Amino acid sequence: MNNTNNVAPTRFKDMEFRDMEIIKGIKWAETMYETLDAGLKKSFLNWVVVVLTLSQNEVDVKEWKKTFIDQFEERCCEMVADMQELHEQVINNIEKYLKKTQVLCKDLQMEMPVVGHKKLGLYQEQLLLKKRIIELEKIVDARQAELNELHQKQLKLCTSLGREPMFFNANSLPSSTELADIQAYIEKLEQETFDREEKFYSVKEKIIEIVTELEYIPSTKFESDVIGQNESKFVITDNNMRALDKFYYNIQKELEDVKEEIGTLRNKIEQLWVLLDLEFIEREDFRKKYTGNSKKTLEALRTELQRCVQLKKANIKVFIDKLRQELSEVWSQCHCSESVKNDFRFLNSDCYTEDLLELHEVQLEKWRSYFEENRETLSLLDKHKSLWDRMIELENAANGPDRYNNRGGKLLREEKERNLLAKQIPKIEEILMEQAERYEARYGSPFLNYGETILDYINNLYANRENAKQIRLSARKAQKEATPMSTTKCTTALFACTSNMVSKRQLDTPLTDVKKIRLTPRKVFAEPRQKLKLPAGKTTNHNISRAKRLSQERKKRIDKIRRVSKKLDYKKNDTYIEFKNDLTPRFDLRSTLNLVDEEPSTSAAHPLPGPSAIRVPSTTRNITKTPTKIQHKSPKSSTKSPNFNSKLTAAKSQTKLIF
Template sequence: MPRGTRKSELLASSLITSMNHTFARLMDIWDELGLLEEKRMMRMEEVKHCVERLLSRMINEEMAMKDRIERSILNSKKELEILSHELSLEEYKLDEGMTVLQMEKDLRVKLELLRIEKNERLEELRKLQEEDQDLCSELFVTPYYIPTGCMPSREQLEELKEHIKLQTEEKKQRMLIFSNLRSEIRHVLEEMGREPQSDLEQDAICGNEEDFTLTTENIKALKLLKEHLELKKESLLFTLNEIKEKVQVLWNRLQVPKEEQDTYLHTPKCPISTAIKQWENELLRLEELKKSNLKEVILRIREELKVYWDKCFYSTEQRNVFAPYYDDDFTEELLSQHDEEVVRMKRQYEKCKEMLDAVNKWESSWEQFVILEKKASDPNRFSNRGGSLLKEEKERMKLQKLLSKLEEELKTRIEAWEAEQGSPFLLKGHRFMDYVASQWENLKLQKEKEKQERTHKKEDSIAFKTPVKRPAGSCTQGTPSNKTRKLNGTTSIMSRTTVSAKTPLPTIKTPSKTKETPVRTPLHDSNKQTSMSSSQPGTYSEFKEAISRKSNKDVVFNSTVNENL
């Protein structure tokens, strides 16, 4: 496709035309002057040289410009390649068909943009690194690493920003933890009534929050300090409670008036150390008062000791082991021995409190069961037809099941306790199951004894009521019948009474219907079978098995029970 005529070419054509007119004008001037040909040639040569020099200079200048532009393009390409690599960008590619000037301009613009981006990145990196360095210095952590003199990529800058964000959050969390620990430590010290002593306490309490270095080691040190102070506080509270308990014991033993006790119990709240001093002074005062009232104090301690012995079900032999209890020489040493024994019994009671409570429950249930068993053996119980027999029988059976359940539970718990403590659990000097077996055996023997006593009383009553012969002449004549009719009902009754007095009394025999038939239960069957057996159960387990066998059989109850069942 032919290229159109350029304006520069038209301008060149006009320039040539202009130069032709110029040369023609020169020729006319020379003609008018009448210059010789030689002169004219010399002048024309001068004009030629002048024009050639001008055009040559212009051509040289344009060629120099072209070379400069081409060198600029090469330099720009090299710099663009370097910047693209530093900035982690793709290599810039020129469009095809571009002229030298277009290439130079395009490369120059692109190079300027990359230079601006490089400077912006470096400035942003500088600011971010300063911020990161400050945070990491406060937190004592390693800053985000970017090699010195290296141009950061966009990804590295984003990672650095994320790192700064995380460190900022970490600083906030540590500052919050530090503030909480600081307030808690200050509160504990105030409760203890103690001033900060160590450097860490001084920094944590008295220093400025901004000056505290929020390192993980310092945070851990504050946590340990808090735990240490809390342990000291608990120790002081334990000491204070011990002193209060001692004072309370002495108040009770010395019978200190209630009003005087209230002055200490209702004192205004104060630091623990101050409270310890106050209660220590009261304890010293009571100790002095105790020395002057040794006998009364020891006697009250003995009463307290007896209470703990009863709670722990101590037998007489176990109580006799503590010989100072029976010593009448009231001295400081005797008082100290009683104090130690009370403390020992308190500890033993606290150690066995749960099982002792369960034993108390068994004891109370056992007492109710024994009462119902005695009622069940009472012949006069059949005179009550109000339904109490059925209620008592149900209650007795319920208690019997409860006792069995409690015994099994206590047996398991006591065995575990003995294995853990390495010592036997004694109840009135015996192992619990042996004690329970003896109680059941004593109840069985008591029932047998009462049964024998009732049998003897019945035989004695029958022997006492056997009639003898009437003495002669004891009979009287009866009242005439007509008189009897006049006296109506009263006379008739008296007549019958008189006649019955004359009639010989037959021998009294106990009717089978009035024979005493006590209520039978599985426990009674077990007792009856046990009394008929030639050998007694050797252990409590055999005794319980015998009760279980009898309780599974049919049991004959009295008529009241059968009607309701």
């Protein structure tokens, strides 16, 4: 190398002297030195041989020697200068690459890489920097391309959405984080664009349905763009989307208004048709011709309503009479009291004018609305009244004179029905009270049923029911106290007849044991119905269950009659002779049995119970067959039980009794 002035050497003397130690250990340098040294010696010696051959003149040899040395020195200096120039060029490149790397790292917002930490030569460091710059430039190009693409997307999306695009600094590249944020922003714009397009197509479909139903004609360019088939004309900007929502709301509201008006008009027209008594064919033709909810149908209904109104005015008296009849029916359905009906002062007015007609229509519409609002409560009141009347009917049947005529399990069915009503009626009353409370909370006035509140109505029903029971008990008590003598004599006659029939049936129980006598209704010993004969080995579950049920009912009736009989307090002093003497002055009372004269000893031996403790029912039975023979058992058989298997005991009695 040259001196410190970095001037290329032209002579050997300009070169700095170097020690051979600098190549010590460097194989390629040592090898190159040996090669050059040997080559120089060989070339020099060959040159000398040629010179010696050419001339021995000192002048010529001197000139040739000078030429050889100058050329050799020049070539060596040139080679050193070339390498020195390359060295300077490498240094310049490294500086340039370092600056460029610094700029790229700054644009990419990256840290500057460390140079020379690997202790490489300048040429290798230059190559490494160059390679790193190429990589950084690729990253910059890719990021710039991505940024440009995002910028183009943003411009397109913002144009569609009618928004201002986000500002991008063209002098600096965004970082990876900033680029991710920009990407998220673009994705958000894309999603919003997609959502708006979906909403547009969905709302457009609904608008077209409404437009078709209404037969709507667009009045503005915007409405034409929305309804038209070319969707590209509609730009999904913020203003257009707001206008789309408003258009859809307005046309939907218009459809609802048209539907409501058409429904109202149809109801009014139907009512007027009924009032005008128009022909069915004419009505049906109009209904078929004007269907749907189009504006054309609306105009036709308005015209028809005007026509019917004109006809109504010409027959106003007939219409008022019909309205009064309908009003009376609605009042009945709404459980209105007479005071409510009297409050309508125009009910009996004979001044037939349009005002009077309108007053009746308003009144009718008022109570129709009341009925619709309280339909459930009114229906429950009707059901409650029906169930209550049925319960009262069953109670009256249970207290009637023919309550023991149990034909086909009637008593059991009535008892089940009474139990069912006892469960249903309180539930309905509870629901009625809740609905009455809600009505009062909503309107601030109580719900009235024929002028009574629900609570008063239910309390009055139970009070009337209890009063009716008390009246029945008082009537029975008064009847019993009014005719004590007749009851006593009739009871005595009853026991006389019972005594004869017991003798007739050959009862083993002695008549002196009064407590063992049981006054059992004839129906208990009625002959059972003839059962359906089935083939051998075959039975029916229905017949078995029915027979079992009838047997249980019969047993219950017998037990009940026996319990009542135990409560009777019989007197043992009255005999049949005393009964006969008592009947002698009274021709209106007599025994209904054609009895055979008995021996006084027999009557005296079997005293009958007194009549004071016996309650005599008012029903009687006819006698068609009179016993003609009286048999008495001997005292030995007095401990035996009655023979209930005899035909006489099981046969139906046709004796007319005061019982």
